[in-house]
Amino acid sequence: MEVVRLASETDLAGWRNAARNLRAAGVPPEAALWTVDGDASLFAGEGGPAPAAGAAPFTVPREFVELAQQVILYRSDERFSLLYRLLWRLQVEPNLMKITTDPDVDKARLFARAVSKAAHKMKAFVRFREVSDEDGEAFVAWFEPAHRVTEATAPFFAKRFANMRWSILTPDACAHWDTHTLSFTRGADPADAPISDALEDYWRTYYASIFNPARLKVSAMQKEMPKRYWRNLPEAGLIPELIAQAEARTSEMVRQAPSEPERRIVKAEPRARAAAADGRIEGRAPASLEEIAEAIQVCRRCDLWRDATQGVPGEGPKQARLMFVGEQPGDQEDLAGHPFVGPAGQMLDKALAEAGVPRAETYVTNAVKHFKHELRGKRRIHQTPNTSEVSACRWWLDHERQLVRPRVIVALGASAGLSVFGKPTPIAKFRQQGLQLPDQTQGVVTYHPSYLLRVPDADAKAKAYAMFVEDLKFAWKLAA
Numbered sequence: 001m002e003v004v005r006l007a008s009e010t011d012l013a014g015w016r017n018a019a020r021n022l023r024a025a026g027v028p029p030e031a032a033l034w035t036v037d038g039d040a041s042l043f044a045g046e047g048g049p050a051p052a053a054g055a056a057p058f059t060v061p062r063e064f065v066e067l068a069q070q071v072i073l074y075r076s077d078e079r080f081s082l083l084y085r086l087l088w089r090l091q092v093e094p095n096l097m098k099i100t101t102d103p104d105v106d107k108a109r110l111f112a113r114a115v116s117k118a119a120h121k122m123k124a125f126v127r128f129r130e131v132s133d134e135d136g137e138a139f140v141a142w143f144e145p146a147h148r149v150t151e152a153t154a155p156f157f158a159k160r161f162a163n164m165r166w167s168i169l170t171p172d173a174c175a176h177w178d179t180h181t182l183s184f185t186r187g188a189d190p191a192d193a194p195i196s197d198a199l200e201d202y203w204r205t206y207y208a209s210i211f212n213p214a215r216l217k218v219s220a221m222q223k224e225m226p227k228r229y230w231r232n233l234p235e236a237g238l239i240p241e242l243i244a245q246a247e248a249r250t251s252e253m254v255r256q257a258p259s260e261p262e263r264r265i266v267k268a269e270p271r272a273r274a275a276a277a278d279g280r281i282e283g284r285a286p287a288s289l290e291e292i293a294e295a296i297q298v299c300r301r302c303d304l305w306r307d308a309t310q311g312v313p314g315e316g317p318k319q320a321r322l323m324f325v326g327e328q329p330g331d332q333e334d335l336a337g338h339p340f341v342g343p344a345g346q347m348l349d350k351a352l353a354e355a356g357v358p359r360a361e362t363y364v365t366n367a368v369k370h371f372k373h374e375l376r377g378k379r380r381i382h383q384t385p386n387t388s389e390v391s392a393c394r395w396w397l398d399h400e401r402q403l404v405r406p407r408v409i410v411a412l413g414a415s416a417g418l419s420v421f422g423k424p425t426p427i428a429k430f431r432q433q434g435l436q437l438p439d440q441t442q443g444v445v446t447y448h449p450s451y452l453l454r455v456p457d458a459d460a461k462a463k464a465y466a467m468f469v470e471d472l473k474f475a476w477k478l479a480a
């Protein structure tokens with residue numbers, strides 16, 4: 001038995017070196033035992049037998065290399081041997097990675113998906129607390145990722161909070177950013193993290209403000225925000241009360257007049273263009289809406305993923321007869337991970353209620369799944385996606401359309417019109433018409449709810465809103 005001692009649980013370089021030597025020496029997977037040597041120096045591993053003299057160099061498919069980068073982070077003792085088994089089999093099965101039904105390939109992909117999801121949750125649920133030391137203000141967060149994604153996810157936080165000194169402490173490793181350099185130390189204990197600070201009031205206020213009672217689905221909420229993360233989330237304490245008040249708040253929201261969007265200050269990252277991609281999406285068609293929701297988190301079809309918190313997938317019943325397509329997630333949608341939950345979403349909810357269209361029976365999505373914005377001071381200001389970004393993201397919208405197969409698709413605003421109809425579709429000219437689409441669905445075009453929020457004149461606003469409600473009624477009748 002050949003024993004390989006790796007320097008750490010995420011020692012990909014050490015695994016690669018050892019696997020290369022094992023394969024060159026002809027050591028089969030069942031004769032290799034992989035362990036992690038806790039005494040080895042952190043993040044600097046080497047291992048395996050010496051390379052066999054005269055062994056021919058070999059290459060592996062790029063998809064294997066990319067898969068290995070994810071799989072190695074999966075929290076299981078099996079991952080090193082699984083990867084080595086795949087590497088070994090690639091010698092005689094060069095197309096192995098394309099056989100998705102193969103149990104080893106399938107398991108590796110399952111591991112990779114779980115790791116990608118854990119990285120996504122970490123990006124969404126890390127909450128910093130303010131501390132001070134001899135150098136002044138700093139921020140510390142405690143987090144327990146489902147898999148070992150701390151090092152892989154740290155560059156995201158460095159980009160996003162470039163001007164803050166921060167540390168993220170986890171049981172596996174700790175990441176530190178001093179506004180210039182990212183560094184890592186060994187895992188920490190929850191007791192090392194501060195318990196609470198004034199920022200928590202900010203989070204609680206913010207969460208209460210974006211909580212949309214009309215869209216409350218407790219099981220879906222708990223799936224998105226699993227209870228294991230609650231103890232680190234200052235806003236989690238609000239959830240029981242917000243759920244209890246949801247019904248009364250929904251009635252109140254429907255009764256109220258539309259409000260101006262909140263002028264909220266958000267800390268956001270400077271635009272950075274050089275961040276390395278941390279995943280990829282294959283060209284094959286997604287088989288389900290769930291797969292699309294996962295896949296857009298690693299989509300790199302255009303550059304918009306770089307500055308966004310997360311991709312925001314569509315939501316709604318799988319066989320909805322009416323589909324709404326907006327332009328892109330806004331600031332609040334980007335943070336919450338759900339479409340139309342901010343001021344525009346509340347406007348849409350109000351108009352839908354007035355038009356007698358149950359939102360729960362419709363599918364709501366966007367032409368572009370990542371938030372395009374620019375920083376002005378500390379604020380993230382919406383930017384309209386360009387034609388190439390809309391076309392890049394149309395891949396996802398087209399698959400949503402094929403999976404949901406709605407009778408009617410409502411394009412909200414010009415960008416959505418471009419995506420749905422494939423060409424500019426002026427709203428004033430085409431509203432209140434059912435336009436035949438090549439896939440036999442009917443297309444309807446109307447205003448984007450955020451346009452209604454921006455109309456400055458009260459009379460014009462009321463008129464535009466009335467037309468919007470009429471268009472929603474028209475589309476619902478067409479879909480009946």
Ligand code: SF4
Binds near residue numbers: 299303311368393
């Ligand atoms: S905006 Fe669309 S195409 Fe661009 S990265 Fe996001 S999901 Fe991919």
